[in-house]
Amino acid sequence: MKITFLGAAGCVTGSKTLLQFGKTKLLIDCGLFQGFKHLRELNWAPPDFAPRSLSAVVLTHAHIDHSGYVPVMSARGFKGEVFCTPGTEALCRILWPDAAHLQEEDARYANAKGISRHAPALPLYDTRDAQKALTRLRDVAPGKAFIVGSGQDRVTCTFIRNGHLLGSAMLLVEAGGARLVFSGDMGRPVDVLMRAPEKLPECDYLFLESTYGNRLHSTTDVTEELAMVISETALAKGAVLIPTFAVGRAQALLHLIMELKAQHQIPDIPVFLDSPMAREATEAYVKFSREHRLTKAQLRAITEGTHIIGNQAESMNLAKLRGPHIILSASGMATGGRVLHHLARMAPNAKNTILFAGYQAGGTRGAKLVAGDAWVRIHGVDVPVKARVEQIDGLSSHADWQEMCAWLKASKVPAPQQVFLMHGEPDAADAMRLHLKDELGWDASVPMLGQKIDIS
Numbered sequence: 001m002k003i004t005f006l007g008a009a010g011c012v013t014g015s016k017t018l019l020q021f022g023k024t025k026l027l028i029d030c031g032l033f034q035g036f037k038h039l040r041e042l043n044w045a046p047p048d049f050a051p052r053s054l055s056a057v058v059l060t061h062a063h064i065d066h067s068g069y070v071p072v073m074s075a076r077g078f079k080g081e082v083f084c085t086p087g088t089e090a091l092c093r094i095l096w097p098d099a100a101h102l103q104e105e106d107a108r109y110a111n112a113k114g115i116s117r118h119a120p121a122l123p124l125y126d127t128r129d130a131q132k133a134l135t136r137l138r139d140v141a142p143g144k145a146f147i148v149g150s151g152q153d154r155v156t157c158t159f160i161r162n163g164h165l166l167g168s169a170m171l172l173v174e175a176g177g178a179r180l181v182f183s184g185d186m187g188r189p190v191d192v193l194m195r196a197p198e199k200l201p202e203c204d205y206l207f208l209e210s211t212y213g214n215r216l217h218s219t220t221d222v223t224e225e226l227a228m229v230i231s232e233t234a235l236a237k238g239a240v241l242i243p244t245f246a247v248g249r250a251q252a253l254l255h256l257i258m259e260l261k262a263q264h265q266i267p268d269i270p271v272f273l274d275s276p277m278a279r280e281a282t283e284a285y286v287k288f289s290r291e292h293r294l295t296k297a298q299l300r301a302i303t304e305g306t307h308i309i310g311n312q313a314e315s316m317n318l319a320k321l322r323g324p325h326i327i328l329s330a331s332g333m334a335t336g337g338r339v340l341h342h343l344a345r346m347a348p349n350a351k352n353t354i355l356f357a358g359y360q361a362g363g364t365r366g367a368k369l370v371a372g373d374a375w376v377r378i379h380g381v382d383v384p385v386k387a388r389v390e391q392i393d394g395l396s397s398h399a400d401w402q403e404m405c406a407w408l409k410a411s412k413v414p415a416p417q418q419v420f421l422m423h424g425e426p427d428a429a430d431a432m433r434l435h436l437k438d439e440l441g442w443d444a445s446v447p448m449l450g451q452k453i454d455i456s
């Protein structure tokens with residue numbers, strides 16, 4: 001069996017691992033490279049194999065860095081099936097058209113400004129490519145085995161819930177007597193939305209993520225921080241703007257806000273969700289209510305307690321609001337989306353609070369605001385930042401290294417023959433390697449991008 005590391009090796013994006021077993025060629029995750037330019041350029045490179053030659057693609061979850069390259073594969077001739085859980089399928093239907101739309105916008109912008117090296121600049125894929133790729137999705141419930149390939153070359157796959165996102169799962173692959181587990185992004189033992197990951201099954205080869213290999217999550221109480229920021233802003237007669245990721249994070253925040261209201265820890269001020277994608281994602285969480293921790297009553301509290309904003313005109317109308325209120329809008333790092341016009345309007349008022357609810361990548365507006373910049377440039381205009389800017393940590397959906405080691409220990413499995421650490425910056429992956437040695441006595445290695453290995 002051959003494994004080729006085509007992404008998320010030495011970095012945290014572009015997850016793609018090719019497994020070849022006889023004539024069967026399986027691509028595990030099919031993600032876009034994001035972030036730094038040298039990584040994003042890899043999205044444009046021809047794939048290391050003919051897309052047509054793949055037997056199937058299997059997705060561990062819907063995040064774009066794990067699923068967003070499927071439309072490229074499909075546009076380049078891949079005609080096979082893309083297996084995923086029902087929850088992942090629902091989220092891909094929301095995320096891929098949005099990713100296509102963003103790329104079309106970027107290409108239009110580059111053409112208008114004449115800043116592309118290519119004339120005309122083209123999107124990596126367009127909405128039609130995304131729609132075509134969606135027809136390849138085949139959902140399989142977690143725990144139910146499915147087969148790729150045939151005869152002696154057949155490979156049996158099973159999804160096992162891993163608590164990272166709606167529909168997320170690790171993947172158990174059985175082929176020729178060997179058992180391989182691909183962890184995907186691992187969730188945490190305690191999460192606002194998701195149940196704890198199921199146990200790791202016994203395996204010969206483990207491909208483990210290591211995003212938080214050298215970091216621990218903060219132990220401060222997110223709910224308390226949120227209550228304090230909202231209450232203080234409301235008392236000052238200001239409004240709270242929460243830039244948020246539309247899928248997962250927005251639903252977690254809405255749930256926490258509704259709980260705080262029910263417990264009278266914050267005043268009963270109106271809450272607006274202004275993101276079409278977050279609205280659709282919320283509907284997916286309602287539909288797949290058995291796939292997460294929220295009860296029917298808690299979901300109802302979210303849908304009944306939130307004013308859902310529809311079109312752009314309604315979004316602009318929020319400017320007329322008077323008195324304390326909360327607006328949640330995407331994107332989470334204020335790099336684009338409807339949150340920008342709220343930010344331009346709300347940042348100059350000292351009574352307001354801009355509350356970031358997650359990690360802010362370097363270079364984004366979010367990172368600059370959190371660092372205390374006095375001005376923020378939005379749609380070509382410099383806007384003064386007088387509002388209070390806060391950041392809450394602790395809503396991450398990745399296990400940190402301690403949580404990961406505790407989960408591995410609790411799984412009570414013998415040491416795999418080999419452990420490969422994926423999906424980590426080099427320092428994080430190497431730190432995770434040392435933690436696995438110290439905590440479990442397991443040896444692990446960190447593969448390089450493009451590396452091929454032969455196993456069993």
Ligand SMILES: [Zn+2]
Pocket residue numbers: 061063066164165185
């Ligand atoms: Zn993820």
